[in-house]
Amino acid sequence: MTKQRAVSLQIPVIPEQLSALTELLQGGGNPWDKNGFFPFDLFTEVHFGRWIIAPAGTLQNGKHIPASIVYAANVDGAEKAHVERLATLAPDAIDKIGSHCVGYPAEGNRNLATRIKFLMSCKIGTPGFYVGAPERTVQQIKGEAELHTAIREFTIKNKGKWKTSREAYDAVREFVVNDPKWEWAHAKFKLPKVNWPMMILFGLIVLPLLPFIIIMVLVIHFGDEKHSKPLGINVNQVPLKHLEKMRIQEDIIYQNQISQVFEVKRGMRKVSLHFFLWATSWLARNVYVRGELMGTPTIHFARWLIIDNGTRYVFFSNFDQSFDMYLGDFVDNSGWGLNLVYGPSVGYPTTKWLVKGGAYKIGEFLGWGRTMQVQSQIWYCAYPWDGLQQIVDRTKLRTELFNSGKLNDYEIKKALSRI
Amino acid sequence: MAVVSNPRSIELYDIQGLVTRGYGKLLARLYLMIEFTDAAKARGWLKEFIPHVDDADHTTTDKLTAHISFTCKGLSGLGLSDENVNNFPIPMRESMNTPNRNRLLGDYGDNDPKEWLWGGNQSNLHACVILHALDKPSLDKYAAEIKKMMTDSGAVNIIREMPGFARADGKEPFGFHDGISQPTIKGSGRPGPENDIVATGEFLLGYKNQYELYPFSPLITDPQGDLNWLPADANDSGHKDLGRNGSFMVFRQIEQYVDKFHTFMEEKTKNPDGTVNQEAADKLAAKCVGRWKSGASLVNYPDKDPGGLPDNDDFGYADHDRFGHRCPYGSHMRRNNPRDSFRWYDKEQSLKVSKRHRIMRRGSSYEDLDTEGKMTETGLHFVCFNADFEMQFEFIQHAWANNRQLRHLTNDIDVIIGVPPQENDGQKSQFTIQGEPANEFVNDIEQFVRIRGGEYFFMPGLAALKYLTTL
Numbered sequence: 001m002t003k004q005r006a007v008s009l010q011i012p013v014i015p016e017q018l019s020a021l022t023e024l025l026q027g028g029g030n031p032w033d034k035n036g037f038f039p040f041d042l043f044t045e046v047h048f049g050r051w052i053i054a055p056a057g058t059l060q061n062g063k064h065i066p067a068s069i070v071y072a073a074n075v076d077g078a079e080k081a082h083v084e085r086l087a088t089l090a091p092d093a094i095d096k097i098g099s100h101c102v103g104y105p106a107e108g109n110r111n112l113a114t115r116i117k118f119l120m121s122c123k124i125g126t127p128g129f130y131v132g133a134p135e136r137t138v139q140q141i142k143g144e145a146e147l148h149t150a151i152r153e154f155t156i157k158n159k160g161k162w163k164t165s166r167e168a169y170d171a172v173r174e175f176v177v178n179d180p181k182w183e184w185a186h187a188k189f190k191l192p193k194v195n196w197p198m199m200i201l202f203g204l205i206v207l208p209l210l211p212f213i214i215i216m217v218l219v220i221h222f223g224d225e226k227h228s229k230p231l232g233i234n235v236n237q238v239p240l241k242h243l244e245k246m247r248i249q250e251d252i253i254y255q256n257q258i259s260q261v262f263e264v265k266r267g268m269r270k271v272s273l274h275f276f277l278w279a280t281s282w283l284a285r286n287v288y289v290r291g292e293l294m295g296t297p298t299i300h301f302a303r304w305l306i307i308d309n310g311t312r313y314v315f316f317s318n319f320d321q322s323f324d325m326y327l328g329d330f331v332d333n334s335g336w337g338l339n340l341v342y343g344p345s346v347g348y349p350t351t352k353w354l355v356k357g358g359a360y361k362i363g364e365f366l367g368w369g370r371t372m373q374v375q376s377q378i379w380y381c382a383y384p385w386d387g388l389q390q391i392v393d394r395t396k397l398r399t400e401l402f403n404s405g406k407l408n409d410y411e412i413k414k415a416l417s418r419i
Numbered sequence: 420m421a422v423v424s425n426p427r428s429i430e431l432y433d434i435q436g437l438v439t440r441g442y443g444k445l446l447a448r449l450y451l452m453i454e455f456t457d458a459a460k461a462r463g464w465l466k467e468f469i470p471h472v473d474d475a476d477h478t479t480t481d482k483l484t485a486h487i488s489f490t491c492k493g494l495s496g497l498g499l500s501d502e503n504v505n506n507f508p509i510p511m512r513e514s515m516n517t518p519n520r521n522r523l524l525g526d527y528g529d530n531d532p533k534e535w536l537w538g539g540n541q542s543n544l545h546a547c548v549i550l551h552a553l554d555k556p557s558l559d560k561y562a563a564e565i566k567k568m569m570t571d572s573g574a575v576n577i578i579r580e581m582p583g584f585a586r587a588d589g590k591e592p593f594g595f596h597d598g599i600s601q602p603t604i605k606g607s608g609r610p611g612p613e614n615d616i617v618a619t620g621e622f623l624l625g626y627k628n629q630y631e632l633y634p635f636s637p638l639i640t641d642p643q644g645d646l647n648w649l650p651a652d653a654n655d656s657g658h659k660d661l662g663r664n665g666s667f668m669v670f671r672q673i674e675q676y677v678d679k680f681h682t683f684m685e686e687k688t689k690n691p692d693g694t695v696n697q698e699a700a701d702k703l704a705a706k707c708v709g710r711w712k713s714g715a716s717l718v719n720y721p722d723k724d725p726g727g728l729p730d731n732d733d734f735g736y737a738d739h740d741r742f743g744h745r746c747p748y749g750s751h752m753r754r755n756n757p758r759d760s761f762r763w764y765d766k767e768q769s770l771k772v773s774k775r776h777r778i779m780r781r782g783s784s785y786e787d788l789d790t791e792g793k794m795t796e797t798g799l800h801f802v803c804f805n806a807d808f809e810m811q812f813e814f815i816q817h818a819w820a821n822n823r824q825l826r827h828l829t830n831d832i833d834v835i836i837g838v839p840p841q842e843n844d845g846q847k848s849q850f851t852i853q854g855e856p857a858n859e860f861v862n863d864i865e866q867f868v869r870i871r872g873g874e875y876f877f878m879p880g881l882a883a884l885k886y887l888t889t890l
Contacts, residue, residue: 032842148829152829152860155857155858155860156860156862159857159859162856162857163856164856165855165856165857166856167856168856168857234635235509235635235809236507236508236509236635238509240509240512240513243509244519247518247519248518248519250519250522251519251522251523251817252522252841252842253840253842254823254824254840295768297762320824321817321818321822322523322814322817322818324809324810324813324814325814325817325818328775328810328814329772332768332771332772332775333768360630361632362630362632363632363634363635386824387823387824389824389826389827390824390827390829393827413742413855416855416856416857416858417742417827417853417858418827419857419858
């Protein structure tokens, strides 16, 4: 079973080169602009990828943070292998970007080894990571989509031929079995399930931490939140110029993307960020493995990275449908979860007891979210027209045809409903 | 689920009637798009016009009604300062026609705003006056009076007249009973099915919405005019609230290709010998719409139209049609108001989510006739009210009607109002009819409607209207 892994790099930018780099990345490509210079299509292991500029900023304490590039990819296989493939398959594109970056090998000294060494030196951890359709390779997702289309066409051709669901099911199964093209689909694939032993372990780890968590909640509620200054603007008050830069990239294909950069609050809030990202990742690996994150079924992936020596963090995600639907949906289902993970960011709407308030002030929450958003200059998805639930459904149909033993009538009806 | 009482608790006397009242018996309608050419004189005209505006107190029965709503350009045209106009929500300020909004709403291809007859950020579209009357003769008489007031003012030009009508049997041009499933505004005094009573603030500004918050409302931050007409902002900002008792209005002129619609249904359901199977064609049309032509629900009557008057609207999908075998997931009705079966959530959560995306529809049919009286175009003057364009009207059109992958669907848009994606290489949509032993598919769905014009408006409360005359 192949895990989808997160590769994350942060690369410092030469300040004088920032505008040239920004201009370069604007032409880097996205799912509807295939002529970009960065050849994500060559990387068959990449589900999602992006290059963004984390803009320079001044922290609340007055400290200046220079701009940098953040690269993020969800890949099949090992992180190092992907970094090596970056340098192997796209040396020109890497040079184009790298030549604007601090510490990139000088022109005469660029070869496979130096490029890999540089990229590896920029690798950062991924403290928060969720995958909507885990444990499937790019190849599997694409293959299951083709299989689903073929089954549907077969069903259309045979309209009215079958009297019972079982008859229909047997015919569909036979159709797939008889075509050697789908031989791979017979292979055992175990749908990810809730990992109860790991959940018990999670409980055992968290239980002794309860006194600390209670202290954390009290300190944040009575201390940090009293002094925090929310941005306090409604989504209708976001400057149009900024909004337009974001919207120009949205609602063109089925999937959308979001990139945001936040400053981390200090003190206990910073501690809470690390704790809740760790908990989110743990739960994402062991509980939210069936195509929904805390009740929201449209998130292909979500990733949180801590950058700039812990002073800022970024959020990346690909999701189905619009910005408003995505965040609105999340608030409807689990605004409390948003409050835990985003409460530590400067400007976030004030929370109460960490979980209340915050995102539930939806106009203010969306205003904050839009303001913190940055452009995703280059972004890629291997299956940009596929909704998450459709990906999940196709895998289920395949497993219901081949990996589930003898199905009862209800299970058969359920399987056929996925066609 | 029973019809429950809904005690009156909102300021109906200050709300324009069309927000809460359908005026179903006033069959003749007229929409006048107007421009203001002189702010002071236009305010003088507005002062004269206000007594004609009907309020929302449904204990009165009017035979002639007038209502008015404004674009941001119109508010500027009356003299509202730039700062105050900029306090309106972004969709109002930007108009219905922006590149991003075109993508969201599907306003490209046949719906391209470049081809619209009106609206879409039209520079001289300042306000929309809506008249209702019992019949055409009384409407004509009333309209003449209203138009004379406009002419006499010397500052109000009519830039477009759009007649509309409602049929006594409640049917729209495709032949389906329309306007059945409407939310009931909490506090309006009208009883309604429990699940259809929606927080006041989903439709009216100045009241709490389904999130228990006051919706974003235009405030007066640059003091001008007689502020005594306006209440204080409910959010305690210290500013006066121009929005209270007002609502945001969406207007889209939707041409309906009636012949094409019925021919398509007939073609897809022909008998093996090539003859038309009218019963099957009607059933397919009903599956696409999500109701029978009589208005009866497919959930309650899955096999045949019972005819007669529309059945009680009081039904859910979760208990009786979880798998869409009666009313398909992708039908117009089910996708745009999923009631208690939004995704796979429990009923309570589904209703909670659904209620955050409701609109109050107030449209009329229209017919354009040529000089010989022959119909050249028919359709719907779609009018709806909401407090948040993005979370309500735009959400429904984008996330539900145009969503190809709602629930288990893979390439299905709303057959009636959906628009396939622009970047999809011209791939046509399908319509999936869930059933046993296997789902059935209707391929190559055509577009049966075309947008001919549209704009976003603000329909102020009556006190706010009076305030606008004092600028």
